[in-house]
Amino acid sequence: MDKFSSVFVSLGIVAVSLIAGYLAGDILHTLIRLVLPLPSVELSTGNLVTTGIYVLSASLVIFTALAFFRPAPLFASAERAATQVYAWGAAWGAGSLALFLLSSSVFPHQLLVGAFAIGVALFGLGYAALGKDSDVAGRSNFTGRLGAFAKALFGLLRKPLAWLAILITLAPLGAAAAYVKSQEFRDAVAEFRVRQNVSVDGDWITVPVNTKTQLLQPIMIRMEPGASNRMLVLERAGRLYRIGYPDDGTKELLVDFSAQVGEVNLENGAMGFDFDPRYTQEDGSARFVYLYFTSYTADAQTNYLARFDLAAGSAQDILASQQNLIAVGRPPSQYHNGGHVEFGPDDMLYLSLGEMDMPDKQQTIDTTLTGGVLRIDVMQQGGAISRPIARQPQNGTTQGYYIPLDNPFADNGDALGEFFAIGLRNPFRFAFDKSTGNIWAGDVGSTVWEEVNLIAAGNNYQFPFVEGREPTDVARPGTVIGKETGPVYTYRHTAYDRSIIGGLVYRGSRWPSLEGKYIFGDNYSGKFWAIPATGEQVETVETLGQADKYAQRGFTSIIQAPDDRILITVMGSSNSPNGAIVELVRKDGGAGSSIGGGGEAAAAxxxxxxxxxxxxxxxxxxxxxxxxxxxxxxxxxxxxxxxxxxxxxxxxxxxxxxxxxxxxxxxxxxxxxxxxxxxxxxxxxxxxxxxxxxxxxxxxxxxxxxxxxxxxx
Missing domain, CATH: 1.10.760.10 (Cytochrome c-like domain)
Structure with missing residues (x-):
């Protein structure tokens, strides 16, 4: 009977520890951040239940095994109670590691660390209060038994099994440290977790397009204006290439600005680009491409919007033609850079920027360019269309463009007139609906929600005081700038659905079933979804399919080619040229086809x-x-x-x-x-x-x- 009572009491202590860790989550996260820069996780009862299942299951197995090898009552001696602590450490480590690798739940590090510490304390306090070996000198009172318990903990270090328990206990901590330090480890864990937890039963698959040309982390592609057989590929390290479409094996380096980009990790590197609206002019006077990229060192980071003249000549000449339109300093944390560049039907350049890990600049438009969508006139048309820049950001410089007069804050002398919309956290990709002109964006969320937003002039998308459709613990500003606007669609984080990639509204004849739908996905899980592009709020999505790489190896941009095919960049590894351009096609053929053949076009x-x-x-x-x-x-x-x-x-x-x-x-x-x-x-x-x-x-x-x-x- 003593065996089972020891197991049941120990499981009760673990359950109490988990609940206490859950309740003290915010305080514990603050302490953990002093050691590891782990992101905050909003704890829910669902987190608690899932964590409890994994940790209590591991505890049941290990406590039961120990009870049969050490049948003495749990608090019969200081050594017996100390042995249970080592067993608790092994159970905690095994359960935490299994949760980390196998569960679809967001990993609740603060709950787990708190539960471990509280569990150790409860085992010690339990022995101090209920210990039976009062006949031993110095153990006849609470304080004496507490000291004996501490001495027994250290005394057990002479036994190999204690060190095995310590190694198991430290395993999830080592995994967490590697997860923070190594992008390759993060990607490997992401791929493993997705393969274990995600089964996508969609009607669409991806097939390779760049079968002859190797690419190292392609982050974005665009068809070259006026050339239906060529596209430009931007690699994350800071290189822009021209390749054939379909892929014919040609790969021409246009410009290499990787020396300016510096270290590429986390969310840094080259992000996006687009062509000047005058690119196809016969005189070649405006063969400009506009690139947004980060320049990072361990001590500083600057984010640039730069113009390069592709008519300048060689790759070196094109590099020398660089003109920086926007150069904004930011903390070197490497997170939340945003990064999409696109000219609208009005020939204005739109640029999405993340909040750049500067919480004091959130919900502001007077000091720096962060957390929103900018709109600028790079053609400097003047007159009734635009005016020169009147105000500089405090942490950077701007030049080489005008402020459109119809921008929502252009008349506010205290504001940076570039702002078109604000209150976004990290809008990585957006696109114009060719039919309506609406702007659709995917806004990468914090630890709970991802959003699809319909971007409009003067709108405020409420970050950080609202995420998804729920208020956060961040205080609402006394005065909210602009028109408060919620998302069209939002989804809650899991361990693998956690990083939205904005896509496009499909308008074409190749895939009739997608006509008028907004196609987007999640970089982490590789899933693709579609919703009606009506602008009405929706609660459910159509699951299309899944890419074959995940997390920061996963897909990063979606475009519609002139032949109405849907093309997607998949980054791949950072140290091997296995990045890909793939095409989204139906499994059953249907209308349209892969570039290899089939579909309606092959109905003859x-x-x-x-x-x-x-x-x-x-x-x-x-x-x-x-x-x-x-x-x-x-x-x-x-x-x-x-x-x-x-x-x-x-x-x-x-x-x-x-x-x-x-x-x-x-x-x-x-x-x-x-x-x-x-x-x-x-x-x-x-x-x-x-x-x-x-x-x-x-x-x-x-x-x-x-x-x-x-x-x-």
Missing amino acids: AQVAMTEKEIHESFVTNCARCHGEQGRGDGPDAEMLTKALGAAPTNFLSADFANRPRPLIRQALVGGGAAVGMSEAMPPWAGVLEDEEIDALTDYVIGLREGSDGPAPE
Whole structure:
């Protein structure tokens, strides 16, 4: 009976500790921040219940095992009570680590740290009050037994099992430290958690577009004006390239400003760009591109909006043409930079800026340019349209543009006239609806809510005193600037839905089912969603599908190409050129198709594919994993091998030669899962036509046989 009573009493202490840690969460977070810069987590009863399930389950297993090895009552001796503390540490560490890696719940670090400390104290106080070994000298009173308990804790350090318990206890703390310090570790954890917790049953998948050109963390793409066969790709480190569309293997460096960007980590680097409205003028006098990027060192950070002249000549000449329009200093925390640049139908440049980790500047428009959307006239039209800059930010300089006279705060002499909308936390991407002119933005939230906002002149989106549709603990300003406006859609954080990427309103004929819908997603989980672009508040979304990389390796921008295809940048690793441009397509084919073929555009009578077309289809759809020669050495092969423990198939291997044709074709049709292999191999049914699948089946067989094309019949 003593065994079970020890277990039940110990579980009761753990339960009380969890509740106390929950109630003291805010105080504990303040103390934790002195050691680790972890973000604040808004605790809820849901957090408490989920944490309780993991920690109490681990505690039940470990306490029960200990009770059978040490059957003495819990408070029979100081050593017995101290042993239970080590068991509690191991249970806490195991439960916390499992919660961190496996749960969809946001990790409640303050609750857990508080519960651990309170649990240790309760075990010690319990022995001091209820200890039975009063016959031992010095342990006949509360204070004496408390001292004996402390002595026993240190005495147990002579035993190897105590050190094993300590290592298990420290495991989640080590993981938390690595999570703060290492972007690669954060990305790996994100990918693991998403794979464990997210199962997206959507009708859409992504297929590769840049099958011939390697990219290192592409963060944004745009089609080059006046050239439907070319696009520009901005890499996060600070390089702008021109590549072919569809990808033809060409990659021309236009400008390299990576030396100015400096260290790229967290939310830093090159963020966005757009072309001057006069870019296509025949005289080439305005081949300007406007780039927004951060310049970071450990001691300082400056965020720039810069103009480069792509007609200047070589990459060095283009770099020399740089003109900084906005240069704003900020704390070097690397968070909340915002980062989207887009010209509107009015030919004005719109720029979204995060609050840049400057809480004292939130809800202000008179000191610096943060926390909103700016609107400026880079063509400096003057007259009845715009006027010169009248006021400089306190922490930076501005030049080379005018203030539009119809900006909402242009007439306020105490305001920076650039502001178009305010009260945003970190609006990373926005887009104009080509049909209505409405501006749709995704605003990355703090620790609870993500928002889709309809941006309009003079609106105030209420950060930080309201997030989502709920007031926060931040005091409401005495006077609220502008018109208070709530989100069109908002969703609560989980461990993986936590970083919204604003998308676009689809207006095109290729995908009729998406017409008039706002498409957006979450960088962390890789999910894509759609809502009606009516501007009316909505509570539910249509789940489209999921990208194959997550967190800061995940997708970062969405555009609609001139041929109405939906193209997406997926960043990939920071140390390997496995970034991607992918296309969002329906699994069942439907209207539209991947660049490889199919859909309504291919509804005419089918003709036999040429060997060149089959080779291009293989390169387009298969080479990123299997390599252009089919050796299993594509640019994504290393990442897949590390993540899944198995390399992509080498079509030239002896093992592959033994596989029958029907099995190979079924893998193409249904994906790896259909033939008992890796789910990383996607199903191509509905994306590729039957004829193309047949041709690719023969092609990969032909690779093993030494052919450059389909195997002979």
